[in-house]
Amino acid sequence: MQTVQEGSHVMLRLDDGQDLFAAIGQAARERGIRAAAVVSGIGMIKAADLGYWTGREYEVEHIDTPHELVGLQGSIASLDEGPSIHLHAQLANPHHQVIGGHLLRATVAVVGEVCLETFPGRTFGRPMNESLGLRTLDLDPGPI
Amino acid sequence: MQTVQEGSHVMLRLDDGQDLFAAIGQAARERGIRAAAVVSGIGMIKAADLGYWTGREYEVEHIDTPHELVGLQGSIASLDEGPSIHLHAQLANPHHQVIGGHLLRATVAVVGEVCLETFPGRTFGRPMNESLGLRTLDLDPGPI
Amino acid sequence: MQTVQEGSHVMLRLDDGQDLFAAIGQAARERGIRAAAVVSGIGMIKAADLGYWTGREYEVEHIDTPHELVGLQGSIASLDEGPSIHLHAQLANPHHQVIGGHLLRATVAVVGEVCLETFPGRTFGRPMNESLGLRTLDLDPGPI
Numbered sequence: 001m002q003t004v005q006e007g008s009h010v011m012l013r014l015d016d017g018q019d020l021f022a023a024i025g026q027a028a029r030e031r032g033i034r035a036a037a038v039v040s041g042i043g044m045i046k047a048a049d050l051g052y053w054t055g056r057e058y059e060v061e062h063i064d065t066p067h068e069l070v071g072l073q074g075s076i077a078s079l080d081e082g083p084s085i086h087l088h089a090q091l092a093n094p095h096h097q098v099i100g101g102h103l104l105r106a107t108v109a110v111v112g113e114v115c116l117e118t119f120p121g122r123t124f125g126r127p128m129n130e131s132l133g134l135r136t137l138d139l140d141p142g143p144i
Numbered sequence: 145m146q147t148v149q150e151g152s153h154v155m156l157r158l159d160d161g162q163d164l165f166a167a168i169g170q171a172a173r174e175r176g177i178r179a180a181a182v183v184s185g186i187g188m189i190k191a192a193d194l195g196y197w198t199g200r201e202y203e204v205e206h207i208d209t210p211h212e213l214v215g216l217q218g219s220i221a222s223l224d225e226g227p228s229i230h231l232h233a234q235l236a237n238p239h240h241q242v243i244g245g246h247l248l249r250a251t252v253a254v255v256g257e258v259c260l261e262t263f264p265g266r267t268f269g270r271p272m273n274e275s276l277g278l279r280t281l282d283l284d285p286g287p288i
Numbered sequence: 289m290q291t292v293q294e295g296s297h298v299m300l301r302l303d304d305g306q307d308l309f310a311a312i313g314q315a316a317r318e319r320g321i322r323a324a325a326v327v328s329g330i331g332m333i334k335a336a337d338l339g340y341w342t343g344r345e346y347e348v349e350h351i352d353t354p355h356e357l358v359g360l361q362g363s364i365a366s367l368d369e370g371p372s373i374h375l376h377a378q379l380a381n382p383h384h385q386v387i388g389g390h391l392l393r394a395t396v397a398v399v400g401e402v403c404l405e406t407f408p409g410r411t412f413g414r415p416m417n418e419s420l421g422l423r424t425l426d427l428d429p430g431p432i
Contacts, residue, residue, distance in 0.1 A: 182328065197332060197354075219299075244356065281301050
């Protein structure tokens with residue numbers, strides 16, 4: 001993996017076989033990123049779990065064949081245990097058909113190119129929202 | 145809704161039931177945004193109208209079941225009557241199949257996370273292009 | 289085409305009939321962009337070639353009917369011969385079904401709105417990776 005930063009934006013070059021969440025988490029830890037948007041992500045993935053939120057749980061599709069990563073967007077918040085990364089992705093199969101959803105897991109194939117927009121003076125939170133049953137982004141969680 | 149700004153980029157946290165265009169428009173008015181790109185948008189929507197431009201009109205699909213919002217991109221210009229917001233979106237159904245197009249209307253479900261890149265010294269316009277029959281982005285409309 | 293820059297980000301307004309790669313390449317040359325992410329791109333295309341990398345070659349689909357450009361992400365590096373532009377795209381047909389993949393060629397229809405995040409102090413490379421059989425992004429290629 002390579003990472004470079006210029007002002008508030010950060011570019012990541014991920015390598016074949018890397019776990020996408022672990023790689024973005026490592027970049028966030030190394031650069032002290034506690035608040036960011038994921039604004040671009042392309043390349044390929046060799047495995048992924050895609051989720052659809054039913055209101056109670058994620059309906060999960062396991063993907064274990066290479067797909068083009070045609071789009072990646074999301075956010076990075078900061079929890080006690082480390083970066084909290086929320087990603088949605090679009091994946092294209094050999095016939096160029098696109099599936100997508102909430103990304104639960106992904107392994108990079110060939111190469112990955114990811115761009116982050118950080119909010120250097122900020123810490124985003126992701127507290128559990130009991131009424132929704134999942135953690136939701138809090139842009140201004142106050143001192144933690 | 146929460147909004148935070150750091151330098152030229154702005155993050156929005158939208159809430160269940162909010163109108164997506166009204167929320168982005170409100171953030172643009174409150175922060176004096178007259179020129180911006182929408183560079184990320186994820187979460188869910190509970191209703192939306194997706195359009196395909198035939199050259200004469202939009203072929204519209206009404207969506208009234210929850211879909212994952214897997215991608216959102218676009219631009220914000222400024223008209224006399226307020227912010228002019230142009231959005232394209234990708235939506236995934238429970239089977240993770242993706243539909244997309246020009247977004248005419250959308251209501252947030254669960255949560256929405258949207259990132260804007262603003263051009264603080266600028267005002268983008270969106271004048272009517274009579275030959276095309278629709279308003280198109282003008283990056284340098286001059287004094288208005 | 290119009291282009292405006294504010295700090296490190298650049299907005300492009302492309303016009304009907306323009307080649308997408310030639311237009312982004314021209315903007316990169318004119319503004320001296322040697323390292324950037326493509327973070328947003330919407331509008332329509334009237335023709336495109338979409339690729340899926342099999343590990344040996346691109347499985348290509350030729351598209352020659354107008355599609356909504358619902359998402360565009362990628363990177364710009366700099367080679368001796370000029371800008372090296374890597375783009376992945378999602379395209380929607382009149383029924384709002386989405387196809388996507390590695391973009392090999394595209395011609396703008398109606399209008400295109402593209403946003404770049406540049407890394408002004410940087411030059412990204414795209415050297416040939418012999419083991420993969422294709423050029424991959426190098427964020428820190430050293431003096432060239």
